[in-house]
Amino acid sequence: MNMFSLEGKVAVVTGGGQGLGLATAKRFVEAGAIVTIADLRNCAELAQEIGCDFIQADVSNETDVENLMKKTAEKHGPLDIVVNNAGIISPEQMIDNAVVADYQRLFNVNTIGALLGIKYGAKYMRDGGSIMCTASNSANGDFAGYGPYIVSKIAIVGLVKAAAIEYASRNIRVNCICPNTIDTPMAYVEGCETELEVVGIITPLGRMCEPEEAAALYHFLASDDCGYITGEDIYIDGGVKAGHPIKAMDCILKALEAKA
Numbered sequence: 001m002n003m004f005s006l007e008g009k010v011a012v013v014t015g016g017g018q019g020l021g022l023a024t025a026k027r028f029v030e031a032g033a034i035v036t037i038a039d040l041r042n043c044a045e046l047a048q049e050i051g052c053d054f055i056q057a058d059v060s061n062e063t064d065v066e067n068l069m070k071k072t073a074e075k076h077g078p079l080d081i082v083v084n085n086a087g088i089i090s091p092e093q094m095i096d097n098a099v100v101a102d103y104q105r106l107f108n109v110n111t112i113g114a115l116l117g118i119k120y121g122a123k124y125m126r127d128g129g130s131i132m133c134t135a136s137n138s139a140n141g142d143f144a145g146y147g148p149y150i151v152s153k154i155a156i157v158g159l160v161k162a163a164a165i166e167y168a169s170r171n172i173r174v175n176c177i178c179p180n181t182i183d184t185p186m187a188y189v190e191g192c193e194t195e196l197e198v199v200g201i202i203t204p205l206g207r208m209c210e211p212e213e214a215a216a217l218y219h220f221l222a223s224d225d226c227g228y229i230t231g232e233d234i235y236i237d238g239g240v241k242a243g244h245p246i247k248a249m250d251c252i253l254k255a256l257e258a259k260a
Contacts, residue, residue: 024211115159
């Protein structure tokens with residue numbers, strides 16, 4: 001028996017042009033899946049290089065998302081796997097200075113994008129499929145100034161739980177993963193430097209997550225071997241949720257000593 005095989009399964013990965021989405025698409029292809037990546041940018045050449053199809057799509061646009069799922073199903077057959085991974089972040093802003101448009105923009109892409117991916121992914125999916133979303137360890141709280149991102153990612157966790165209940169009758173599993181800082185272009189967005197400065201201190205494993213490590217979790221959840229896992233928000237955060245690492249405590253104690 002070939003454990004965790006995705007042989008012949010039809011998969012869609014949004015945000016597949018870089019970072020976690022790209023790493024996931026590559027891993028799915030290696031496991032035997034027939035993969036279509038979607039991205040806001042034109043990634044047709046990249047898709048060809050890694051053995052995928054490409055459909056350009058804005059995940060916050062309902063017509064685009066239905067077109068993505070429908071065209072993939074028409075070409076390859078009913079979907080088996082959908083990864084709603086596309087997402088954005090905004091520069092740090094405190095709630096005192098909240099820009100409502102920034103909250104709305106992140107919610108539209110991160111949360112509504114996941115909602116539409118679930119809605120139309122399930123519509124064109126065979127029973128017994130797997131739908132997954134990229135949330136974040138921000139769903140457990142995060143840095144001051146990350147309000148728009150935190151709100152959008154917490155909402156994904158709730159959405160996944162609601163969807164897991166509603167699609168259980170079709171044996172469609174719906175889960176999300178909650179990574180901490182992944183070493184992707186999003187980690188280096190201007191205005192979000194705080195996270196880069198402290199991730200090695202506050203993470204017990206002392207480093208960022210590699211996109212391939214998070215992709216491995218998606219591979220696990222996509223496979224038929226995980227047929228009894230649904231409605232879960234699974235943290236892949238190097239131990240952040242477990243508690244404060246020794247290195248962080250040392251920094252705090254030194255700061256207190258200096259203040260005294």
